[in-house]
Every structure is written in C-alpha cells, then in structure tokens.
Amino acid sequence: MMVGSGWRYPVPSPPGDFNGDTRPNILIGAPGCNVGGSAYVVFGPVSGTASLAAANAILHGDRDDEAGDEVAAVGDMDGDGLDDRLIAGPNDDEGGEGAGAAWLVLGGSLTFR
Ligand SMILES: [Ca+2]
Ligand SMILES: [Ca+2]
Ligand SMILES: [Ca+2]
Numbered sequence: 001m002m003v004g005s006g007w008r009y010p011v012p013s014p015p016g017d018f019n020g021d022t023r024p025n026i027l028i029g030a031p032g033c034n035v036g037g038s039a040y041v042v043f044g045p046v047s048g049t050a051s052l053a054a055a056n057a058i059l060h061g062d063r064d065d066e067a068g069d070e071v072a073a074v075g076d077m078d079g080d081g082l083d084d085r086l087i088a089g090p091n092d093d094e095g096g097e098g099a100g101a102a103w104l105v106l107g108g109s110l111t112f113r
Contacts (some may be wrong), residue, residue: 004026008070009031009032010027010028010029010030011028011029011030011031011068011069011070011071011112012028012029012037012071013027013028013029013072013073013076013085014073014085016072016073016084016085016107017082017083017107018041018043018082018083018085019030019043019082020081020082020107020109020110021043022055023044023045024044024084025041025042025043025056026041026044026046027039027040027041027042027087027105028040028042028052028069028071029068029069029070029071029087030067030068031067031068031069032046032053032066033068034060034061035060035061035062035063035064036060036061036063036064036066036089037060037061037065037066037067037068037069037089038058038059038061038066038067038068039058039059039068039071039087039105040052040055040057040058040059041045041056041057041058041110042054042056043056045057045058048111051073052087053091055071056110057110059087059103059105061078061089061092063093064091065089065091065092065093065101066089066090066091066092067088067089067091067092067102067103068088068089069088069089069091070087070088070090071085071086071087071088072085072086072088072093073085074086074104075088076107077104077106078106078108079108080107080108082106082107082108083107084104084105084106085104085105086095086103086104086105086108087102087103087105088100088101088102089101089102091101097104
C-alpha cells in the first residue's frame with residue numbers, strides 16, 4: 001500500500017468482513033489526510049502495491065477532527081452479520097471545543113458501490 005506525504009501515520013484496524021462476501025476487508029485511518037482526517041475502506045483482495053485512490057469507500061471528518069486517529073473493531077453491533085468499526089476523531093468539536101468523538105460505522109453502510 002502506498003503511504004503518501006499527507007499521511008501523518010496510517011492506522012490500520014483488524015481485517016473484518018464489511019460486505020458479506022466472506023473475504024477480509026480493511027479499514028485504514030488517516031488522521032493527517034484531508035482537512036479533518038479520513039478513513040479508507042478497501043474490499044480487496046490486495047496484493048503487492050495498491051493505491052488508496054482505488055478505495056471502495058472514503059470517510060471524511062470535518063475541520064480538524066483528526067478522524068481515523070484510532071480505529072477499533074467492535075464486532076457486529078447491529079447483528080446484520082457484517083463487521084462494524086468505531087472511528088475516533090479526538091479533536092472533533094461537536095460536543096465542545098476539542099471534546100472528540102467516535103463514530104460507529106456499520107459494515108452494511110459501506111457496500112454502496
Ligand atoms: Ca468481505
Ligand atoms: Ca454489522
Ligand atoms: Ca466535526
């Protein structure tokens with residue numbers, strides 16, 4: 001996987017199956033990417049070198065959220081059989097200046113393409 005200059009550091013989460021095809025998928029947090037940090041979802045399979053421009057889904061934080069600073073495997077929270085993830089944005093301001101936030105991303109919501 002290519003790690004470009006916009007990455008302060010990449011944050012991989014454990015592989016999970018987000019789209020129900022039984023193959024492992026990956027979600028990578030990139031808190032230094034874009035304005036508010038991003039998380040890249042790649043269904044794969046990936047071998048050798050691949051560009052994140054081909055990610056199946058990209059989730060963006062806003063302003064200086066630093067979204068993707070932590071990404072956690074939380075199992076299957078909604079019971080639909082697809083793995084879900086929690087994405088942290090430690091600098092999100094929605095709950096107060098720098099209060100931080102964590103977003104639950106349901107695997108089923110990532111299968112739109
Ligand atoms: Ca899969
Ligand atoms: Ca689920
Ligand atoms: Ca925000």
